[in-house]
Amino acid sequence: MSKTVKLRKGLDIRLVGVANKVKSELVLPKTVSIKPTDFHGMTPKMVVKEGDQVKAGSIIFFNKYSESIKCASPVSGKVEAIVRGAKRRIMEVIISTDGDIQFEGDSPLDPVSMSSEEVKAKMLASGLWMYIKQRPLDIIADPANEPKAIFVSAFDSSPLAPDFDYVLHGKNEEFQAGLNALAKLTKGTVHLSLNGNAPADATFTAASGVQINKIHGKHPAGNVGTQMHHIDPINKGEFAWSVNAQDVAIIGRYFLTGKYDARKTIALTGSEIKDPHYFEVIAGSNVSSVLEGQITTDNVRVISGNVLTGDKIEQDGHLGFYHNQITVIPEGNQLKFVLTKGWMGPGFDKFSNSRLFPTFLLGKKRFRLDTNTNGEERAFVVTGELEKVFPFDILPMQLVKAAITDDIDGMENLGIYEVAPEDFALCEYVCTTKIDIQDKIREGLDLIGEECM
Numbered sequence: 001m002s003k004t005v006k007l008r009k010g011l012d013i014r015l016v017g018v019a020n021k022v023k024s025e026l027v028l029p030k031t032v033s034i035k036p037t038d039f040h041g042m043t044p045k046m047v048v049k050e051g052d053q054v055k056a057g058s059i060i061f062f063n064k065y066s067e068s069i070k071c072a073s074p075v076s077g078k079v080e081a082i083v084r085g086a087k088r089r090i091m092e093v094i095i096s097t098d099g100d101i102q103f104e105g106d107s108p109l110d111p112v113s114m115s116s117e118e119v120k121a122k123m124l125a126s127g128l129w130m131y132i133k134q135r136p137l138d139i140i141a142d143p144a145n146e147p148k149a150i151f152v153s154a155f156d157s158s159p160l161a162p163d164f165d166y167v168l169h170g171k172n173e174e175f176q177a178g179l180n181a182l183a184k185l186t187k188g189t190v191h192l193s194l195n196g197n198a199p200a201d202a203t204f205t206a207a208s209g210v211q212i213n214k215i216h217g218k219h220p221a222g223n224v225g226t227q228m229h230h231i232d233p234i235n236k237g238e239f240a241w242s243v244n245a246q247d248v249a250i251i252g253r254y255f256l257t258g259k260y261d262a263r264k265t266i267a268l269t270g271s272e273i274k275d276p277h278y279f280e281v282i283a284g285s286n287v288s289s290v291l292e293g294q295i296t297t298d299n300v301r302v303i304s305g306n307v308l309t310g311d312k313i314e315q316d317g318h319l320g321f322y323h324n325q326i327t328v329i330p331e332g333n334q335l336k337f338v339l340t341k342g343w344m345g346p347g348f349d350k351f352s353n354s355r356l357f358p359t360f361l362l363g364k365k366r367f368r369l370d371t372n373t374n375g376e377e378r379a380f381v382v383t384g385e386l387e388k389v390f391p392f393d394i395l396p397m398q399l400v401k402a403a404i405t406d407d408i409d410g411m412e413n414l415g416i417y418e419v420a421p422e423d424f425a426l427c428e429y430v431c432t433t434k435i436d437i438q439d440k441i442r443e444g445l446d447l448i449g450e451e452c453m
Contacts, residue, residue, distance in 0.1 A: 004196065005230045007217025009391040011353050011426050014366045015307070015329070019267035021166050021279040025265060028097050029285040030076045031319035034060055035092040039130065040442075041139045041331045042450070044071070044090050050273040056259035057104030059127060060093055061452045068143060072127025074262035074283045085232030106258035111181040119184040119271045123251070128258055130321070131247035134187075135228060135240045137449050138420035138438045147241040149188040149232050152179070153244050154204040155195035155215075157222030158425075160308040162267035162278065162324050164245045165201035165420050171249050174205045178252030182243060183209050217391065225423040234418050246324055250283075266290075266319065270328035270373070271368040272300045282317065287326055295328055301371050308425035309438070333373025342407040353389070353430050377434045382406075389426040394418065396427050400437055408451055411444050420445075 006037040044061035048054060055076040061292030062354045075085070077097040085091045105128070111119050120143060123129050136140035141147070155164055168175055183190050189211045194200040196216035198395040205212070213222045213231055224242040234240050253261050262283040269276050274294050281290065291302065295315070303310040319326065341349075347357030351367040361428040386396040394415040421438035428437040 002211055004229055005213065005215045005217075005227070005264060005390045006196075007215070007221055007226070007230075009387070009389055010157075010218030010220060011370075011430070012157070012218045013043060013351065013429070014364060015269075015375075016132055016270070016271040016366045016368045017160050017269045017273055017276050017329075018160055018366075019269050019276045019278055020034075021163070021278070023163065023265060023280060026280040027289050027333050028075075028099075028101070029282060029289060030097065030306055031080060031250070031286045031318070032073075032077075032091045032095050032097060032282055034071060034073070035059070035070075035318070035321065036090050037323040039071070039140055041137070041446075042069070046082065046090070046093075047261070048093075050079050050082055054095065055102045055104045057106070057126065063140075063175045066142065066361070069129055069140060069279060070124065070127050071130050072104075072260050076261070077305075095404065103259040103261070106254075108258045109255045111177065111184055111255050114184065116184045116428070122255075126254060128251050128254055128260070128330040131243055131251060131383075133242050135225065135234055135242070136417040137445050137453065138381045138422075139449075141239075141241045142273070145190065146185075146240045147186045147239045148234075149180050149191055149192065149228075149240050150186050151191045151224045151228055151231075152182070152243045152245055152248055153193050153224050153242075154200060155221050155222045156194075156306075156324070157195075157219035158308055159219070160267070160269035160325065160327055161222070162265070165198075165204070167265045167278070168203045168249060169201050170247060170275060171202070172206060172254040173282055174249040174256060175203050175245075176207060176249070176252065178243075178248035179207055179210055180419065181251055181255055182248065186241070188204045189232070191231055193231075195222070197237045217425060220423060220426060221285075222390065223423060225325070225418065225420050229394075229418055236412065236417055238410060238417075244322065244324070245323075251440075258330050264324065265324070268294065268328075269323040269325055270303075272297050272328040272330060284323060285319050286316065287313065287319055290322065291315055291328070292446050295331065299331045299334070300328050302330045303329070304331070308429060309422045311427055311433070312341065328371035330368070332370035332453075334370075334372075334406070336372075354385075363427075364413075373434050373436050375432070378432075378437055380433045385430045385432065386427040389430055390424075392423070394422065398437075399444075400427070403447075406444075406447055411448060416448055 043064040132141040153343040185309040192210040196214035305321040
């Protein structure tokens, strides 16, 4: 039975630079990077070494502590470098692409006619399992666990997020095949959540074998954590899995063709982009070809992902494994005169959730914001700010304090099993204390994973 959820809390940060609905075709990047750091909690064990030739679908590494979880190469070419950090920790594997993508051969499969174990084994062997995330802990799903439900969000409500209705338009067959495969992995329900504020594409509305839910409200309405909390909350001892909508199509494409084809469509966004629009890329692509001729100013920050949860990269860096957009905004390292652009200025160019500036009278005006935090870390006091943007039936400030103080009982009682760092991104944005709340929640989840799971 479908559900309709109406959220009263949240915040839409209106930035300049929404991607126009025009798509540039795939240009094969010079290099592709696979970063084990994108897979939190995973310790990679390399299968290949520098100089080896690989195909798209060749296994690159597996999880040292769960050997069935494997990561595959998204392209064919040569393993150019295995970059290591402190204590020889593997930071990234760089693969230089050849002229054309050669795939590991496999036969098309129909997940509907396969057993649950057959689908699971095929996804593990092919590297597709990396696309499945697990709550609690927000890590790659443990195939030994039985999920109570699987969640797919058909929209992203974060700032300048890509429009999945546009991105997946016409990919009904791939998306449905991916849903059919996911349905084999749980005895529970596969939930497909649609944006209740706008009509959805037929790719989503015509989906079968799923429970379609409609979510109304501001960001973080598109986060799977918000949807899980309001549709089927997680209790201690339970597990729920989630897959990004584009990744569902990649999974479906594999079953339809027998090839690990990691093409996806990303949005190039931000106020410092000349022509924000969509690009077809390979997961982990070098972004230099996407950014070429697009950046309008010198002092910018390039972000793989959105401005709230993304990662800072260089202009010749690589797209994150789970990211569906690149955002370019001004770097906030410029001094601002206090009476004009500083905290005593009139604020006609500033966005504020607290109505401190008069711009709340300007309706849907979009803003050119930079990365400046406008202050340093200070005492963490009760203000009530976090509760205004946190649409969970959880006390966010108390949970953050429990995470900071390593209070395991407090974290369990306050709902740590339901949340992920991204659920606190807005809290971090509005909090006047300038504390890295997402990092604190991540540390709290890691402690829970060590002591309680």
